[in-house]
Amino acid sequence: MTQTGGRPRRADARANRDRILDVAEDVFGRGGETASTDEVARLAGVGIATVFRHFPTKAALLQAVLVRRYDRLRGQAEALLDTPDPGAAFYGFFRHLVADAATKIAIGDALLDAGGDDDGAATRASAGLRRAVGALLDRAQQTGAVRDDVELPEVYALLVATSRAAAHGDLEAEVKARMLAVVFDGLRPR
Amino acid sequence: MTQTGGRPRRADARANRDRILDVAEDVFGRGGETASTDEVARLAGVGIATVFRHFPTKAALLQAVLVRRYDRLRGQAEALLDTPDPGAAFYGFFRHLVADAATKIAIGDALLDAGGDDDGAATRASAGLRRAVGALLDRAQQTGAVRDDVELPEVYALLVATSRAAAHGDLEAEVKARMLAVVFDGLRPR
CATH class of the missing domain: 1.10.10.60 (Homeodomain-like)
Structure with a gap:
């Protein structure tokens, strides 16, 4: 060719x-x-x-992979901003990110081993995804699907925490689902 | 001497x-x-x-440190089994374990680097702590402080997840506290 x-x-x-x-x-x-x-x-x-x-370099390759993955996820989140059910969009995307986490964490760890994200492109792409999740959270709070006294930092901390736990690999699918169900119940208004 | x-x-x-x-x-x-x-x-x-x-060996030293730490935490959990408020005991001990996590994770990672837990003593001590947390959970469920449809695997997954997130170090204390508050609300009966 x-x-x-x-x-x-x-x-x-x-x-x-x-x-x-x-x-x-x-x-x-x-x-x-x-x-x-x-x-x-x-x-x-x-x-x-x-x-x-x-x-x-290997780091440049891994960085490009990670940026593309973050950008794709951000695009998926932004596409969900127009759905008629913002609660379903928020909780569904949270679940999607946790399911996706093992791959993203493996690539991120490999990038770290290869010398890191020297010009910060992966960090910026990751921040873009975080902002998109923040927009989904806002909409879900406006419609009362998520309690209005939680803020993005703790929601993102829970997302990262459950992602890492799910990616760790020794959790059965059913346990992962029940773990997320507890977190989601904690996020719903009483 | x-x-x-x-x-x-x-x-x-x-x-x-x-x-x-x-x-x-x-x-x-x-x-x-x-x-x-x-x-x-x-x-x-x-x-x-x-x-x-x-x-x-360094691994033997790290293993002994970790076993002693797990045993001490297990002892603390068992001492809480007699308190008059099993809900406060459960949630308080969960918070205590998360606060303690950075040290335990650092020692565990060093043990892994040094060649690991060859005869499984640290794994057994860790399982002992898990059982003690299970006993605290049981009592808290009996008194209605924790919903009765959750089980130890997902509660422990949440404990490990929030511990890792808290130990990661770039979370403010207030964000950690609000993260735990969401999880605890998810664990309380509606």
């Missing part, structure tokens, strides 16, 4: 980049010791040089 | 052991890169050989 003897065309380069990100999200999202840039190149069907042309 | 030319007397050896454990709990409980067996020996005022006579 490259021009004969030349560099890949822009559209091919873009497709390669997307495929590398998809595979990297999958490989590093599973976590574990075997996750590596080599494995990403192999599964994406490109040479390691192509990976490094797009992402000069 | 040793017999001239001989080994320490039994009472001295015991006092040394206790002092080493106290200092190790403090040093490793603070976490960080500088925590080491050398620093424990120095702050306990004993030679490194004395530390290694009592605890042949």
